[in-house]
Amino acid sequence: MASTQAVTSTALACTFWVDRTTNKDPHIRVYYQSSNFAVHEVKWDKGAWKPGSSPVFNLNSRASLAAIAYPGDGQNIPGADPEIHIYFVDNTSSPPKIKDWKKSENSNVWSYVGEVPAYNLTAVSNLGAAEYSDPYIRVYYQDTDGYIRESQWNSGNKQWIVSTGGSDLNISKNPARLGTPIGADTENAHYSPRVTVAWQDANSNIAAASVYFDGSTLFNFPKTYPASPSGSLTVAMWDSSKVHIYYDGDNDGIQKLEYNGSAWSGPVNSFTGDITNPNADGQGGLASAAFAPDNSGDHVGSVFYQPVGNNNIVEVLI
Numbered sequence: 026m027a028s029t030q031a032v033t034s035t036a037l038a039c040t041f042w043v044d045r046t047t048n049k050d051p052h053i054r055v056y057y058q059s060s061n062f063a064v065h066e067v068k069w070d071k072g073a074w075k076p077g078s079s080p081v082f083n084l085n086s087r088a089s090l091a092a093i094a095y096p097g098d099g100q101n102i103p104g105a106d107p108e109i110h111i112y113f114v115d116n117t118s119s120p121p122k123i124k125d126w127k128k129s130e131n132s133n134v135w136s137y138v139g140e141v142p143a144y145n146l147t148a149v150s151n152l153g154a155a156e157y158s159d160p161y162i163r164v165y166y167q168d169t170d171g172y173i174r175e176s177q178w179n180s181g182n183k184q185w186i187v188s189t190g191g192s193d194l195n196i197s198k199n200p201a202r203l204g205t206p207i208g209a210d211t212e213n214a215h216y217s218p219r220v221t222v223a224w225q226d227a228n229s230n231i232a233a234a235s236v237y238f239d240g241s242t243l244f245n246f247p248k249t250y251p252a253s254p255s256g257s258l259t260v261a262m263w264d265s266s267k268v269h270i271y272y273d274g275d276n277d278g279i280q281k282l283e284y285n286g287s288a289w290s291g292p293v294n295s296f297t298g299d300i301t302n303p304n305a306d307g308q309g310g311l312a313s314a315a316f317a318p319d320n321s322g323d324h325v326g327s328v329f330y331q332p333v334g335n336n337n338i339v340e341v342l343i
Contacts, residue, residue, distance in 0.1 A: 035057045036058065037056065037257075037312035039056070039092065040053070040094045041213065041316065042102075042103045052094075052105070055329055056081070058087060062084045062086055062088075063083045064081050064082055064083075065081065082126050089114045090113050091154035092109060092110065092112070092154065093155065093156040094109050095160060097160075101158060108130045109127060111126045112124070114146070116149070123141040125137075142176060143166050143174070144168055144187055145168040145169045145190070146166055146167075146168060146169075147168060150166045157211045157215045157220070158218055163175055163209070163220060171200030173195075173196040174196060175236070194239070197226075198243060199227070201226055202228070206225065206256070206311075207223070210313075210315065211262060212264045212265065213264070217265070219237045221236070221270075222234050229253075230249045233246075244284075244289065247289060250282060252273060256274075258271065258272035259271050259313040259328065261315040269282065269343070271311055279330065280294060312330075327341065327342055
């Protein structure tokens with residue numbers, strides 16, 4: 026990908042879409058924080074990375090990030106230069122808040138939108154986000170008791186629905202490790218109301234759920250998958266029969282779990298080499314893009330990560 030210089034242990038966010046033009050061109054946007062904590066954007070369009078990166082807005086500290094491409098009211102598929110939203114946790118405020126920045130369609134100007142309401146958001150929460158159909162937006166976060174919850178938005182009423190606690194909009198059903206990474210992705214046609222959400226459970230093992238019409242069904246893994254407590258994870262979802270979870274394993278290396286629609290397999294040590302250290306605090310984030318079948322070429326997606334102690338963001342084709 027394009028050369029980037031990020032702050033050490035930056036969070037990463039990524040969004041992928043195939044536009045609604047006649048050519049149906051593919052696009053990727055990757056977001057990270059630079060050394061002064063500004064959020065930067067790197068662009069991939071029609072199979073090529075654009076040189077360098079562009080700052081989009083400034084922050085005063087490290088923050089978790091999530092991003093979605095918004096197709097526009099009444100649309101299911103984004104255009105070539107769509108509205109994009111970036112969500113982050115502002116843990117400098119009390120209580121902490123999820124905040125939303127966006128750029129409008131066919132514009133490079135970013136502006137602050139407002140807060141995404143959340144139930145008892147913990148200051149150490151990470152974020153996941155997905156967009157599909159209506160269009161609907163779903164933002165996933167962690168509350169102070171450790172539960173992974175969902176905040177909902179749709180273009181019909183243009184209002185957020187927030188959990189009232191208990192089982193309401195409770196994705197994990199059981200408390201997760203406080204500060205767990207959260208990954209979320211939807212089918213890459215962005216039409217079906219199905220989202221795969223993944224996190225670390227209270228014992229730092231991988232957990233995940235299939236969220237269909239906002240109802241959460243936990244996946245039953247054939248065994249436990251230990252993860253690095255200081256690591257990250259990302260979900261790449263092609264459709265309901267092809268899902269990958271990439272995560273920092275507890276014994277070094279980025280691991281892959283794969284779902285074929287009926288069963289999970291793995292883990293596979295997905296990338297070789299000294300790319301991560303499970304014993305190092307503050308590892309960088311993971312992000313991924315699951316390519317649409319017509320745009321896959323010689324590979325079906327990309328995973329982005331930052332090696333420990335390194336300022337670069339690396340792309341691995343999958």
